[in-house]
Amino acid sequence: MTKYPVFWDESFKTLQDIIRLKDISTGLVFEITKFGGLLKTSEYLKVAESLGLETMISSRIEHPITLDWAKKIKKSFNYIDLNYEHYIEKTSK
Helix, strand or coil, X not given: CCCCCCEECCCCCXXXXXXXXXXXXXXXXXXXHHCCCHHXXXXXXXXXXXXXXXXXXXXXXXXXXXXXXXXXXXXXXXXEECCHHHHCCXXXX
């Protein structure tokens, strides 16, 4: 294991991926739509936690409803990255 925290994001999409990455990871980054909704997110979160991995909930530039749901479940995760004001840039229009 590295002395620096390693969080995987795009490298996992299935339960098998979580198991494959468990020995080389500090944690995993979750987005609700990555797995198709809240039920799969909950299932994968439980598996990651049972393997001792830390978890982060994040948002891509998605529909505001998804962000609202992510904010509702954020206390289930070790880390939160749900402020996407830093992704938004005002144009001259």
